[in-house]
Amino acid sequence: MISVRGLTKRFGERSVLRDVSIEVPKGHIVAIMGSSGGGKTTLLKCIAGLIPFEVGTVEVDGVDVQRTTDEARRHLGLVFQSSALFDYLNVMDNVLFGYRRRHPRASLKDQRAVAEAILEQVGLSGTGHLMPSELSGGMRKRVGVARALILEPAVMLYDEPTTGLDPVTTYALDSLIVDVRDRTGATSLIVSHDLTSVFRVADRIAFLHAGELVFDGPPAGFREAEHPAIAELVGKARAEAFDE
Ligand SMILES: Nc1ncnc2c1ncn2[C@@H]1O[C@H](COP(=O)(O)OP(=O)(O)O)[C@@H](O)[C@H]1O
Ligand SMILES: [Mg+2]
Structure with a gap:
């Protein structure tokens, strides 16, 4: 509330x-x-x-x-207008950015599994390897939502x-x-x-x-x-x- x-x-x-x-x-x-x-x-x-x-x-x-x-x-999950993705990181690393700070000891395998599950929830399954420049405007927004959601x-x-x-x-x-x-x-x-x-x-x-x-x-x-x-x-x- x-x-x-x-x-x-x-x-x-x-x-x-x-x-x-x-x-x-x-x-x-x-x-x-x-x-x-x-x-x-x-x-x-x-x-x-x-x-x-x-x-x-x-x-x-x-x-x-x-x-x-x-x-x-x-x-709090924040989704700002610009999406504010890191252009030098692929979709998966963008999604995991806050998560890694929160769970510094999570294994790479676990991180990937969590990110993939969140990407699936926002309709972006299998796009983890793409760079932000390869995404449409709508996809960028979804990555922004995924990045917030992964922090529950x-x-x-x-x-x-x-x-x-x-x-x-x-x-x-x-x-x-x-x-x-x-x-x-x-x-x-x-x-x-x-x-x-x-x-x-x-x-x-x-x-x-x-x-x-x-x-x-x-x-x-x-x-x-x-x-x-x-x-x-x-x-x-x-x-x-x-x-x-
Ligand atoms: N950091 C800031 N310093 C000074 N004025 C600001 C700052 N941020 C926003 N404002 C002013 O506050 C008002 C409201 O801005 P904002 O909340 O961005 O409006 P909205 O999102 O509804 O378009 C605007 O007049 C804006 O110029
Ligand atoms: Mg505004």
């Missing part, structure tokens, strides 16, 4: 997040939406304990991320996992995210711009506008939400649906 209470984050004089409170029950998937620069990535980084904040608390499974950062981080995280944080992917690849990745949750019970937060994706995967939508949480509720209520930024997004998605 993720519990954010009264979080305010400033960069210099500017408040990038203002009094944000949000709870994600264990095993739920919550989507964070909002205009660019609204503070979505900053919120994920605060939850991951990657950046400090001045006001409020963030707890992951009851552990305060600011007090025991390393402990909290062990339970209780919480998965995805920052725009499908941005830049075509609709078919997006659909496949959405299915993977739901599958990961179903299989591992990971509490999941996903930053996304794609309303179709969000309606497919999320139990709840949270909308951040200029650092404030202006909506937090089930997808059904989101379409009717009155905030102008949400109405604009919903209207745009409707217009696009008619175009197709």
